[in-house]
Amino acid sequence: MPIYPDSGPQPLSRTIPALLREQAARFEDAEALVGGESRYSYRSLYNEVRSFAKGLLALGVSKGSRVAILMGNKPEWVVADLAICSIGAVMVSVNTWVTARELNYILKHSDADTLIFAERFLKYNYADLLKEIEPHGETVPMLKSFIHVGGTGYAGSIPFAEVFERGRDIPDSRLDAASAAVQPEDVTYQLYTSGSTSTPKGVQLQHYLLIENMWHIGNRMHVVPGDRLWLAVSLFWGLGSENALFNLLTHGGCIVLQEFFEAGEALRLIEEERCTLFYGMPNMAQAMLEHPDRLKRDLSSLRGGGSSGSVEQMQRPVELGAKEICHMYGLTETYGNSHVSDGRLDPRDKVYTSVGTPLPGVIDRVVNPETLAPCKVGEVGEIQMKCPVTIGYYKDESKNLQAFTPDGYFRTGDLGTFDEDGYLYFRGRLKEMLKTGGINVAPAEVEDIIVQQEGVKLAYVIGVPDATRDEVVAAVIVLDGTREEAMLEQSLRTELRKSLAAYKVPRLYCFVDEHDLPLTTTGKIQKNRLVYFFTSENPRQLAH
Template sequence: MPMPSSRTVPALLAEQAARYPDHEALVAGPVRYTYATLRDEVRAFAKGLIALGFGKGSRIAILMGNKPEWVVADLAICSIGGIMVAVNTWVTTRELHYILKHSDADGLVVADRFLKYDYVAMLAEMEPHAESLPCLKTIIHVGAAGPKGSIAFADVFARGRPVPDAALASAEAAISPLDVTYLLYTSGSTSTPKGVQIQHFGLIENMWNIGERMHVTAEDRLWLVVSLYWGLGCENALFNMLTHGACTVLQEHFDAGEALAILESERCTLFYGTPNIAQALDEHPDRPKYDLSRLRSGGSTGSPEQFQRLIKLGVTEICHIYGLTETYGNCTVSDGRLDPPEKRYASVGRPLPGVDLRIVDPETFAPRGVGEPGEVQMKGYVTIGYYKDEDKNRASFTPDGYFRTGDLGFLDADGFLFFRGRLKEMIKTGGINVAPAEVEEILMAEPAVKVAYVVGVPDAVRDEIIGAVVVAEPGAEITEAQLMDRCRRELAAYKLPRAFRFVKEADLPLTTTGKVQKNRLAEFFQPAAAG
């Protein structure tokens, strides 16, 4: 299968609708679009946006769960030369106001609510919008009712009917592959979120390369419960499928029982998800009732042990993915079919085509040798910069143009990248730096350990000591003495954990996207937690 020739989103939709007109492109419960009907729906909504006064450079935010309207609105915004601003569905009123204001959003497509979140009430708290959000002119609502003065999603189609095809064709023709079409906000755990600017061509080229590493074909069907607002959803997953003529099957929010039913009934072949999603599916009491034999590949993160759970679930060619929103989702991907088994999950794969990746000393930028850890830096499919934040842009790019990921890793002799944590997570104990991932690897080599996380714990003498948060395998017993014996055999004395906390997996603090919040693990070592 050749890579699509298109380098803009509307051109890609036209190309795939011509090549795969009857292939299903998007499924969400009873809603089903082929590539031909999806393009028709997107074009009809795009005309409505034009009728509402939107055009090239318009910034339109989307806030809702994984609904088909999310995808239609997204692709329509891209098709008029606009910029889609993705908003976290777990947003607070304060965060929503920040993103809408910082992005200069002049439009918002919003559901009335998502789970416990009442978006209509949040927007009401920001009234009057003319003062709090002066750029915001139009709100389009999905659901029974919307904010004051908003337009129903269905009404946008009606407004677009008088718009001639030539007007949309003109808008599409004015788009350059280098134009920014996505503004994705990273989840800032210690500061305000950063607006990552993503261009048309990269959404097509890099996502095609991701799919090739996963051996995706037009016959594949991806179960997508990962939130569309997240780069893994709207960058990686969605355009992986669109560039290959494959189908995206949406689940609005995660429920393990419902997910199992969708995986079987929709004959899904691809899995995108985090280790906690795989765990919930595997441990659900109804798991044996469902046939998941069509599952084959996809992308995830985690330890080799966590990947074994996915393989047990049936995803035998699952790929280990690594990247940031800033690097178009993924920049390295393992090949779950062809890579050597010993590297398939221990590493995060090799760089994708078009990715220039290097490992350097994080202070001097001197190159590191094979097997020597340093900062992961890259060129190629990388954001052009953060929106309205020149200070962060200067800090994030080297003088010779490499993006600083802030991640620690090393390359082996075959070019496989081994991720070793965030540079910020480096522990300085007694003046010596220790990489948490190295200690975690030794702890998880103990058969009774399911997962372990290592963090710095403040200490009056050593500045920090190494603390280990450990989850035991179900039914297994593990002691501090046992783990210390292994650590003493494998690690230098300054790398030894000085404090342990044994917890249940359910007690680990997670982000809204299912990742462990390592910046909160030190709370387990506070006096109240030690209890």
């Protein structure tokens, strides 16, 4: 892959603290981060991160500590994240739509000793969630410190601004020593992602690959110093904190944060901040196209960026003005993207139909998932990766054994095929995981909660194709005879929101007799045939 001259030189740094120092010296007063009322240049962001890092050191956070972040897309998220990485600690991302049950699991599983959180986000009150999982000495025994952004916080938590005060007596030499002790291969991120199991997995990511792979992504997208990327995709998600953040930091661009997605506000930000890059899912672009303010806003600054979806869905960012939009493919485990189409130089018939060619350094293959025999050109098989990939899931050797082949390739669980020119075409998911609005949902997790509800005998969760969200979560349910369908559905819609993030709650329900379930000859459920219950061919189909 060529290195385009306008992208500038690739950073020399292989750790995040070194990258911040290098880019602050190189770009100085160029804007790096905008959010709310805050604006940071590369130099001021570097200084802010250092000041917060000193405060964390004063609080006892050090190399190997695990610090969780729970808030919307605020500048404080980025400052805290980079500070955590700068002292050799591990940043643990927490889903902003988290429930008390999910929060308890992630904080306990990750061994987080510190939580940095916003008191509120949309309808969520995180302080109340923390109260629900008390006593913390038993539920999350490693958690000792709480830092809050906004409001009064939680009993014992300290304000975000106070962390800076506590760090004033920490000498530069101590922070410099902590930063110098960080090694390129050290784990710096632990991002939680849903899979085909009922609990989220902690994906461990290293410093040097967050820098290298993200620079290659930006180079493929023709990102240049001064580019401005609109970001409403949640920072807790790999697309935000891995891909977008380090794409722009490695290229001298600016991240323009939107705390949460709302189409009208997105249009305003893109116009007023003169954003050049779109980063988001097709449903976001569609909402912006349909918003009444669309025709009032000047989006002529948009040029490119990244998205994913069908050919029709990929046209939506183009209609907004991002005519050089790139089609991206990858997973959190593969450092965001492993394959990206070139929206400027690739043939038009391949920009959207394929997900592009492998990025530099990517070692991949498409194979028969059972025999690992290589697939021929045009033959569909499982997409597998050897580099760059996570070093493994935190505290879960059984999942690691399942996730990697004997010869060291990561099993993506996705199906694809290469053409004669080396372009990869995504052909669906091998695993049962579904994706709604660009976010992964593990059916097993949702099924586990549904079957706990009164009146439910069996539950099967699938994805039903949807023009806006790619898929919507749907549930096929067998009653136990104690409750009527209408009453149970109403109860499920209410009760499931107490245990599941909103995007995981089924939007569609169909109640069936057990003998109507499609089974294999060995008596196993054929999940791929359950979508029939949500088609017009099914007389019992319930549309909502």
